[in-house]
Structure formats: C-alpha cells, structure tokens
Amino acid sequence: MFPYKTSIQFDRKSNQPLYLQLSNQIIQFIKNQQLPPNTKLPGSRTLAEQLHVHRKTIVACYEELLLQGWVESIPKKGTFVHRNLPELDQQRLQDEIMVDSKITTGFSFYKNDILPQKPAERKADFMYLDDGISDGRLTPLDEIARTYRRISAKKNVFKHLSYGTTFGNATLREVLVNYLNATRGLYITKDNILITRGSQMGIWLSSQLLLEKEAVIIVGATNYGSADSTFLNQQARLKRVSVDENGLVTDEIETLCKQQPIKAVYLTSHHHHPTTVTLSAKRRIHLLNLAKRYNFAIIEDDYDYDFNYNQAPILPLASHDANGNVIYIGSVCKTVAPVFRIGYLIAPKEFVDEAAKLRGFVDRQGDALLELTFASFIKSGDLDRHIRKVLKIYKQRRDLFCSLLQDELGDFLEFEVPKGGMAVWIQLNTAYSWSTVSEIAKKHQLVIGDWQRYDLANSKHNCIRIGFASYDEIEIQELIRRLKNTLYEVKEME
C-alpha cells in the first residue's frame, strides 16, 4: 500500500486549492511509477480520513485525474491508475526541481555573442554616468496617467481593446502626420507612418527588410552602439567612414559606393551619436544624391530632434527626400521618458506596408490605450509645452556642466559645448586612460560605465560621451566633484 499519508504534503498558505495540490502530487507519483499502471487508489472516504481533508477534496481530485486521463474508474471496483500510460522518462524527480529550479535546456538553440546585456545593479550613494538620457523627475507623468485614465473611461473605448492593426492606432498616426509635417518639414500622409515601440524597433525593422546576410551597411567610425549590434546580429557587413566636425564624411561614402553595392547608410544626422556634431547642408545634399545614384536606403535616426539650444532644430534629411531614399525613425523616448514605448518609422508606403507585416510577427500590435493617450498629449499641445519646459532646464544644465568641466577639469579634458542633445563628447588627455579613470572613479562612488562602447572601431580616440540632462544642478556639481577627485588621484598615480 502506497504511503499517502507520509508522501503527500499540503501547503495551506498556497493559492492553489487543496484538491489541485493533491492531484498534482498524485500525478507526479504516477509519472515516476511510484504508482504504477493499474494501481488501485484508496476510496475517497479512506483517503480523506488519512489526509485530514474533506471528502469532497478527494472526490474533486479524482475527478480531475479522471478528466486528465491519469486514472480510470471501473464501476463497482474503484479508481485505478490508467493501465495504458507510458512511463515518463525524467532526469530526476520533480521534488528535486522544486529545490533548485536549475533545469538545463534539453535542446539546442542559437546563442548570440553580440550583445551581452547585463543590467548593472545600482548601489545607493553611487553616481552613474549615462550617455544622455532625460531626467525622469521631469516626466509629465501625472498628465499622462490622467489622460490614460480619461481615455479608458470613454464610452467608445471598447473598440480599441481587441486585436488591431500592426500599423498602430489610426488616431495617433493622424496626429503624428500633422505634428511631424509641421515640426520636421515633412510631407507625409498616414500611409507613410508606422507606429513602433521606440527607435530600436524602427532600426530593427529596417535592418530586417534591408539587410540580407553579408549586405553592406555604412555607419560612422563612431556610431550608436545598439544600431551597430542590430546590424551585426543581422549578419550584415559594417563599413565605417570617418566622422569629423561636419558629421559623416560623405566623400568616403562615395568611394565605398564605387567599390561595391551598398544597401544602406545609418546615421544620426541631427546630432551624431556619440560625438554630437551636426551633418552639414553640403553633406546632406551629397548624401541624398549618392542615395539616389546608388539606390541605397538612408536610415535617419533622429533620436533627439527636440533638443537644440541655440537655434531651431535642423530639418531632417527626410524633409529633403523626394526620391524615396530616407527611412526616418524617431520616438518620444528621449523627449518624454523611455518607459513610454511610442516611436515611429516614416518611409514610402510600400516600405511601411512591409514593415507593418514584419512587426506583426514579433509583436502582434501596439498598445492602443497608450497610443491614444499620446495622440491626445501631442494634439493638445502638452508635448510642445513639455519640450519648451525641459529645453530651458536642460540648457541650464548643459551650461553649468560645460562651465564646470572647463573650469575644474580643463587640464584633463577637451570638449566642444554641444549645440543640442543631452550629452557632451569628451576627450581625455592622452596621458590618461578611461580604463584607469574608470577604476579609480569607483573609489569616489562614481561609475563611468561601459566606456569601451564609444570606440567600437578601436581608433583610440580616448573620448567618451557623458550625459548632463538627467542630473539637477546640485547633482552636476557633485558629479564634477567626484570626477575631479578621481582625475587628481589618477594624476598622482603617474
């Protein structure tokens, strides 16, 4: 007789009903052949007494086992473990799994060595450099959450709760068409826009549609790391051209075009990532002409369009593109907050249609409630008001950050005051290395972060990108103090 009383344990604090706890344990015994086929199970009354549970629990459990096919009921004889069950071939018993939960995978699969993403654990009292992100504390969260709730309370909201189109919510697309035409000098209609979940999805969709294995894509010698990884993951070949004070050197692009078929050029023309320079008018025209002549796509990632401190933002390449060469990518992630996954991909209709199909495979649809929330947030002018507000604050932060950098650390670092964006491109005197600085900084509770990522082409420029927008003025002073202490300690070590 199987020792039910000692083998079965109930967790009375669990959400799981007792009858299911019981049936699950009996299933394990059946699978392990501790209860082999044809074993008679005790009568419900007997088992109920043994286990100190209500008889109804046992009846429900046996019904469950019967329905799932683990046992069979033979009239006038009782309940038996099903006679036709094969034995389950297990590495080890299920109760061992409960202990460590470290089952290894029983099949092979593709492993990727391009992007090891391990989010660092953040320690209190430490400051972490970033490469130019917005200050979460300035997010107009209350307005957005209120709008979200207001939209959710609308009478006709139910039609937005089911499956929708992979192009994104129609209202947001309309609002963005008007907004982008007015602010970016575009001439698009709803057919030219796909709502994405941020710039990364736009880069990925473009990459998938453009780049076959071994296709050539041109990027800057310095470039936005996630874009590089996305293209490499696609098994494309990256060709790098120089970046100077006028942005990507288009003459080098022309030389490459003469040597081989070029599928695409990726760039951040407004403020080159990471060096912050703006592509000059002459090179803009040159690049557009090359794209037309050599039939390549320009993936224009306009990640920080809204942040220009000295003048109006410069219109994107997309606003000059009459030949259908530009895929224009943007999002509200930098402008509002990364948590709001609302972005867009702008391109000729036939490309947008394919991108929408592809999007359906990875992500059935967008979040219509959030999309409607942002449609309202943009249309009401709240987005523009928010931009005006933070632009003023970020300009003050840039000015403070740069003047402190110059005054306090001018002996160690060189940089240009950026005209826009949220970060400064900073060169360390060649006498020092970011490797040492990064090490010593930890002693001063400052984390420099992954400084290697700024020199993917290994050109030894000794520069990194440091964001200024996410710190308030007191924090900026503290950050500079820690960086100064670090650098002076590094100097002493020489």
Next chain:
Amino acid sequence: MFPYKTSIQFDRKSNQPLYLQLSNQIIQFIKNQQLPPNTKLPGSRTLAEQLHVHRKTIVACYEELLLQGWVESIPKKGTFVHRNLPELDQQRLQDEIMVDSKITTGFSFYKNDILPQKPAERKADFMYLDDGISDGRLTPLDEIARTYRRISAKKNVFKHLSYGTTFGNATLREVLVNYLNATRGLYITKDNILITRGSQMGIWLSSQLLLEKEAVIIVGATNYGSADSTFLNQQARLKRVSVDENGLVTDEIETLCKQQPIKAVYLTSHHHHPTTVTLSAKRRIHLLNLAKRYNFAIIEDDYDYDFNYNQAPILPLASHDANGNVIYIGSVCKTVAPVFRIGYLIAPKEFVDEAAKLRGFVDRQGDALLELTFASFIKSGDLDRHIRKVLKIYKQRRDLFCSLLQDELGDFLEFEVPKGGMAVWIQLNTAYSWSTVSEIAKKHQLVIGDWQRYDLANSKHNCIRIGFASYDEIEIQELIRRLKNTLYEVKEME
C-alpha cells in the same frame, strides 16, 4: 530678381512658426536651383515688407538658413546662397510631393508574401464572426486604469521611467512566478521567466532561437495560423501530423523523429487551436519522452488556460517537464483584453537569457508602468476575480450558442460542445461549402471572415472555428438568426 512675393506662401493655421515655413520654402528653392549658389537674398527689411511679416521673422529665418549651412553671410555685402552647395538630384519638385505623397521607394528591400495583413473595414449593422476572443465590454478597464494612475503617482516611480532590463519588470516577474507556480503546477523561479508583449512575441522569439533555415518543426494538420506563418517566415520546414479527438497524434511525431532531426513541436495542448480538443495524458507523456529522446523543444502555447467550463484547467506539459524541453508561452490577452500587451515565456534559464537578448534588438524593453499595473492586478486577486466572473458568463454564452446551433442549425452543422476556450469547431455538411455560405452571409449582414485559414493543409475538412465569447446573449441569438437565414438561402440554391 526672384519673385519671393508670389512664390512664398504662409499657412497661418499651421503649428509651424512663420520663420520656419519661410526657411523651409527657401531651402526648397535652393535645392531646386531656383535660387542657385551665390544668389543674393533680399535684405531683411525689404523681404519683410514684400511678404507682410515682421522683420524679426526674416532675421530668424536667415539665422536658421545660416546655421543649417544653406546660406552664408558676407559682412557689409549681405546674405548669399552658399557657393559650395551641390545640386540636389530630385525626381520631382517638393510641392508635387505635397499633392499626392506617393513617392516610391528608391532602394530594394525584402518583401514577404506569407502574411498579407489587411484589417477589414468594419461596417455598422454587420456582424463579424471571430475565432474566439474575449468580450471587450467585460474588461475591468476602470480597475486597470485606476491602478495605472495610482502606480504613476507613487513617489519612487521615477526609477521605472528610464531604460530597464529586457527581461521585464522584476516585480511582475516575481508575481507571475508565484501565480503560475500556484495555478499551473510549475516549479519556476524568476530566472525562468521573460515578460513578453503577448504570446506572439513568445512564438517569434522561440522560432528565432530554434529554427535555422530549413529546420523542421512539427505542427498539427490544423494549427494556429499565426504560428504557422511565423515559422514559415523563419524559412523553417513545417511537418504536419494528424489531430484527432485526443489532440496531436504523437505516434506520427515519433515516426517523423525517426526519419530526420526535429527541432521543435508547436502545440496548443490545452485546447488545440482550432479544433478545441485537449491532449490526452498518455500523449502528454509520450510527447515529453520523445522530446527527451530526440532532443527537441516543445513550444507549448497555452493561450486560453483560464477558460475551462467543466473542470479545473488541465496542467500544462510544462508542469511535467523535468528535462528542460518545454518552452511555455502565455499571456493575459485572452483573459483580460488583447490591448494589454503582457505575456510571458517560461523556459530553462539559459534559453530565457538568450530570448531576453534577442528581445532587446526588436524592442528595447517592456512598458514598466503597465507591467507594474498588472503585477498589482494579479497580486491583489483582481485577475482571479475577473476570471471567475467572465468564466461564468462565457459558460452561459457557450451553452446558449451551442444549444441554438444544435436546435436551429443541426441539419447543416456538426460540432462537439467544447469543454473550454471561447470557440466551437464546426463542420458544415459536405453538401455545402463555406465559400458559398460566406458569399450569401454578406447579404444577411454577416461576415464569416477568412474561413480558408482553418485548412492550411488543404485537407477539405469543411470546418471552421466560431467564437462565442465576444457576443452577449441577444447578439448570439441575432447571429444564429442571420446564420440560419444564410444557410436556408444556400439550401434553396441547391
């Protein structure tokens, strides 16, 4: 002299400031060489008078053009179109684009013929069959939106607004681990779970990591269409096995395993999509043993776990998997509403880690605010209360729908009352065809939808899947009435 007065037009209703409207138009003239290099622009006072705008507008415009590099300023001489600008090579003028916005793509890209997604325009007064979706009107939207706003108002919410991990919000992962262990008989830890944006993302991630080109994946002769398309888009080879009243015929899977390497089996074991049958206990064990012996992955898509009307839901294969063969996929899309893009992928840690990396390429991160909202919604027991509520309603709808089908249309149709889920698998008498029924139904303001998708293997089973959960009782009666009128008209035609 260039006719500025007649060529330049302002749209005073536009959001775009006048100086930007002006500079954009001048840029077009420069690009088209209507204003060739070295052309002198009028003085700001002169132009302001001609255009009836304030002089400041012209000054701002010229500054903009200067900063963007379109013009140069020569001291004491004035403002000139930059002498070094190349001519832009355009198909046609920008103002033509404004008219139709139908630029064609100036580069080649991958086109996909697998999944033509054209969302049908819905007409009022028409009823549309679905294949088993929830009723949006029952969504606990107010609770969810209120929770969303409450979470957004929390003091420490700011740390969730920036860039986060691709695994999904840590709190939701913990809550789901407890919830799934309790309800699904799993034994997982946080290391085994990745938050996705719904089941489709789970299917896609698995497909990408498992299926190289030409790899073999086994699916049912009838199968969930989106899964089929995802695997085909991955250029995998689909091998189909029969589906009977006990689900996938695992003996046929064994035969295939002996013939060739099998990379994965995809199934909806709880209620097979589309036929609604449950995989029997014997076949569950057989399939797990085959997976162990032949080292393949089982992609278990448990899309409607919560909807079982006669008994407790049957535990997934994942609850019996001690060998690390099962990738378990689920979401709240069916349980709450498709608009809430919250799903999960459960697998051994090493697989989850790779899936998280890959997810980073397509979609930088999840929506932490929505994830926190659902963590609270699940932990508070609201999700369970919601499930209990709708389960009762959907059971009534199933009963009504099936009894009307039987009573009113029993001469035309055959079906089994489904034990769970939101749909019935219905066979039309072979005397009739869904093609004709679909045609005639339109006259009765009923849209049958894409009935062909249920027979992707072309086995002529003459069945389709009809959802009952999204209609209330009055709508069900009306739907049956229209279907009845349709079928009698089809019969008359014979």
